[in-house]
Amino acid sequence: MYLRRSTPVLAGHAVPVAQRPTARTAPAPDAGELRIAASLAQHGTLVERGELVVTGSGVVFVPRQPASAHRLVWQRRPLTGTSRSPILTAVRTGNPGRLTCPPTLYIEDADGRTVEFAVLGHAWSPNRSTKNRAARNRAVDALAAALA
Numbered sequence: 001m002y003l004r005r006s007t008p009v010l011a012g013h014a015v016p017v018a019q020r021p022t023a024r025t026a027p028a029p030d031a032g033e034l035r036i037a038a039s040l041a042q043h044g045t046l047v048e049r050g051e052l053v054v055t056g057s058g059v060v061f062v063p064r065q066p067a068s069a070h071r072l073v074w075q076r077r078p079l080t081g082t083s084r085s086p087i088l089t090a091v092r093t094g095n096p097g098r099l100t101c102p103p104t105l106y107i108e109d110a111d112g113r114t115v116e117f118a119v120l121g122h123a124w125s126p127n128r129s130t131k132n133r134a135a136r137n138r139a140v141d142a143l144a145a146a147l148a
Helices: 130-147
Strands: 034-042 045-054 058-063 072-075 088-093 104-109 114-119
Touching (some): 034 058, 045 130, 058 130
Antiparallel strands (some): 034 114, 088 104
8 A cells, every 4th residue: 555645654544634633723712711803903904813812810812923922911800919911991892893994892901001903703704794793792792791
């Protein structure tokens, strides 16, 4: 039996390349973790694509490009002591969506910094789609629940 170089042989059996695990495979989310597809935006201009990850301890923006300098972290208000990360204080809806930018939401921290994120309901949905507004509203509700 002849095997191609791209097909590894494990214990005498050929395993197709598509079934091999790769280093680019994303880890499965934890039970208490919610991932929201979002893009960092500034004044309606998309800057960096990534995900907002809502965890039990706070919110993290994870950019698609690992070498990016736009990784942002917010922490829930600590019950005791101080926090090293900015403390998440408010989440609100932003622009309803227009031809050039999908609907946005704003995250505010205790230092007075406000960061804008654009949320898409589906990768190929038009910016002004009602599905995008519904996805943005679900994201605001999930982030507001992280504040409680």
